[in-house]
Amino acid sequence: MTARWRPTRALGRAAAVGLAMLAFGAGLGRGDLAVAGVPLLAVVVWSLVTAPRHAPRITSRLDTRVVREGESLTWRVDVESVPGLRDVVAHLAGDRWTRTVPVHGHVAATVERARDGSAPDTPVAISAEAVRWGVRRLGPAQVVAFSDLAGFAWVSPEQRVESVSSVPRPGLFASRAALPHPVGLVGQHRSTRPGSGTELADIRAFRTGDRLRRIHWPVSLRTGTLHVTTAYADQDAEVRLVVDGLRDLGEHDATTGASSSLDTAVEAAGALAAHYLSTGDRVGLSVLGGAGLVEVPAVGGSHQLTRLLLALGRAEPSTGTIGEERALRAQLGRAVPPGAVVVILSALVSAEPLAHAVRLARSGHVVIVVDTLPESLGGGHPAPEELRAATGVEDDDRTASLVWRLRLLDREREVRRCAAAGVPVVRWRGPGSLDLVLRGVGRRARGAGTPR
Amino acid sequence: MTPAARWRRAALGVVVGADVLVLLVAGVALPGLLPFLVPLLVVATAWALHRPAGWGALTLLVLQVVGVGVAREAPVSLTDWALAAVTGAAVVGTHLALSMLAAYPPGAALPDAAVRRWVTQGFVVATVGGIAAGIGVVGSSTPAGAGPWVLAAAFLLVAGTAALVWRATRTR
Known part of the structure; x- marks a missing residue:
């Protein structure tokens, strides 16, 4: 073209x-x-x-298609310096979630010619910073060239639009509480069964088959018979993260640091994944809602965090199409392995994820719901524009406020229903958010005498 | 790189400076024209600077030329021809400044090489006006019988200028 x-x-x-x-x-x-x-x-x-006779060839490329949230990528264009071409102006349109450098997205370059008239291709580069995680459309990117004294202009017919993945930055999370039901073969959780772990369980008399390195010499010398130490087995657990992407409530604002419910859910999911993968557990992910089905099977290992963050970057709010509803039903109907800890990150305004939580709890799984509704919407006095966006009532602030209050009452009822079914609901507060409920769940499991 | 604010201020200065020059040249010859010419030039300049690629730019150039043309008589002295050359330089300066403002986006910084090239090329085309004024001086001070010779000299100068332009741009 x-x-x-x-x-x-x-x-x-x-x-x-x-x-x-x-x-x-x-x-x-x-x-x-x-x-x-x-x-x-x-x-x-x-x-x-001096009018140019030939159209220049342009080659454009992005230096990368995957960036971390807050990082920049560069769009580079090389314009063939045909005779007569003097100046090149390139423009890359930024948007709400992509900040170009310079902000207006325009960059000018001039053709540098040698004495013999030859000239290399003229390079132009524009940087773009991914302000928010997600799959972003970058462009359209345009190139215009001018001849001497701006007498002739050439506009590139190709306006490129690229898709760029911005991977979320995981939030901070650390937990001192152990997961309640470790069932895997390796990991850092102490099992209730003796095994070849590191934590001391007992000292008992030597039996045939015991390893010699387990002999406890002080006790053996004191008692006159051989004694060995036994240890608890180290086991890993499976953590299933379920991000409720059906609604995205609140506004993301990089300047004020405000986050929407989906931002908080993604940040929390990233933080939980990073933490539990670092402790040797297996972490899987399901994102409910959105056009694309986002499912990551539970696996451990260092590459799993990258897989999970890339998948979280594809999370987007549902648009309510029939295809999305079918995908949601399929996701909710998927079996969860026994012993897995299910963490549902939700703003608690959609019924489906909560019903899913209750169903899983009744079938014996440990389920924890993390509330990701922004503080501004959960209590106090939300701004009218936030209320309009949250309720969909555009023209009447009073009606929007009333609708939102009713929705909050409904939300409280759902939370009580969850609590009655044994599903704890906690607000995401970063490190230690889940400690209290995990200890409580662990005590409950031991109290019930669940053989794990 | 020349920041956008700087080169745009310079271009704006060229346009306003050309307006002031035109007003001075016209005002000295016919002061009564100024009350009509000043508001027209102000409006046309604002229009041209707002939309440098639009009709406002054409209107401004026409007003500058018409203002000087109405105020002054046909040139006879060396001063008259010099003023004509200066007016030509002001008009082409306005044209080039508006062309730059139209070609480059408002926020774009310009490479220093581009700025140097525009200034040099502007100087060259303004000099062509000076050469034309020189031909005018020679023509007006030559007896009527030498007309064909002056015409031939003018053609030679034009051809020479064209050759210089061709030579200057051959290695583009």
């Missing part, structure tokens, strides 16, 4: 005024008018003589 060099309005203006002045000067015998028109005609002659 090529485009032609076209004369600019500036060239037409110089030609019109220059020729008119020359004609009037000659017709009226006014040499001064003719003299004043000559420089404009010189501009026209210069532009015509």
Whole structure:
């Protein structure tokens, strides 16, 4: 696809005024008018003589298609320096979630020619910073070239739009509480069964088959018979993170640090994943809602965090299509392995994830719901625009406020229902958010005498 | 790189300076024209600077030329021809400044090489006006019988200028 060099309005203006002045000067015998028109005609002659004949070839590329939230990528364009081409102007449109550097997205470059007239391709580069996680559309990117004195212009017919993945930054999370039901073979959680772990369980008399390195010499010498130490087995647990992406409530604002409910859910999911993967557990992810099905099977290991963050970057609020509803039903109907700890990160305004939590709890799973509703919407006095966005009532603030209060009452009822079913609901507060409920769940499991 | 604020201020200065020059040249010859010309130039300048690629730019150039053309008589002296050359330089300066403002986006910083090239090219085309004024001086001070010779000299100068332009741009 090529485009032609076209004369600019500036060239037409110089030609019109220059020729008119020359004609009037000659017709009226006014040499001064003719003299004043000559420089404009010189501009026209210069532009015509040096007009480019061929359209330049352009090659453009992004230096990367995956960035971390807050990091920048660079869009580079190389414009072939055809004879007559003098200046190149490139523009990359930024948007709410992509900040270009410079902010207006325009960069100008000039062709640098050697003495023999040859010139390398003219490079132009514009940086773009991913302000928020998610899959972003970058562009359209445009390139315009000019000849001498801006007499001719060439507009690239190709306006490129690229898709860029911005991976969320995981939040901070640390927990001193152990997961209640470790069932895997390796890990850092202490099992209730003896095994080849590191934590001391007992000292008992030597039996056939015991390892010699387990012999406890002080006790053996004191008692006169061989004694060995036994240890608890180290086991890993499976953590299933379920991000409720059905609604995104609240506004993301990088300048004030305000986060929407989905921002908080994604940040919390990233933090939980980073923490439990670092302790040797297996972490899986389901994102409910959105056009694309986001499911990551539970696996351990260092690469799993990257997989999870990339998947979290694809999370987007649901638009309510039939396809999305089908996908949601399929996701909710998927079996959860026994012993897995399910952490549902939700703003608690959609019924489906909470019903899912109650169903899982009744089938014997440990389920924890993390409340991600922004503080501004959960209590106090939300701003009218936040209320309008949250309720969908655009034209009446009082109605929007009333609708939101009703929704909060409904939300409280759902939370009570969860609590009655044994599903704790905690607010996300970063490190230690889940400690209290995990200890409580662990005590409950031991109290019930659950053989794990 | 020349920051956008700086080169845009310079371009604006060229346009306003050309307006002031035109007003001075016209005002000295016909002071009564100024009350009509000043508001027209102010409006046209504002329009042209607001939309440098639009009709406002054409209107401003026409007003500058018409203002000087109405105020002054046909040139006879060396001063008259010099003023005509200066007016030509002001008009082409206005044109080039508006062309730059139209070509480059408002926020874009310009490479220093581009700024140097625009200034040099502007100087060259303004000099062509000076050469034309020189031909005018020679023509007006030559007896009527030498007209064909002056015409031939003018053609030679134009051809020479064209050759210089071609030579200057051959290695583009």
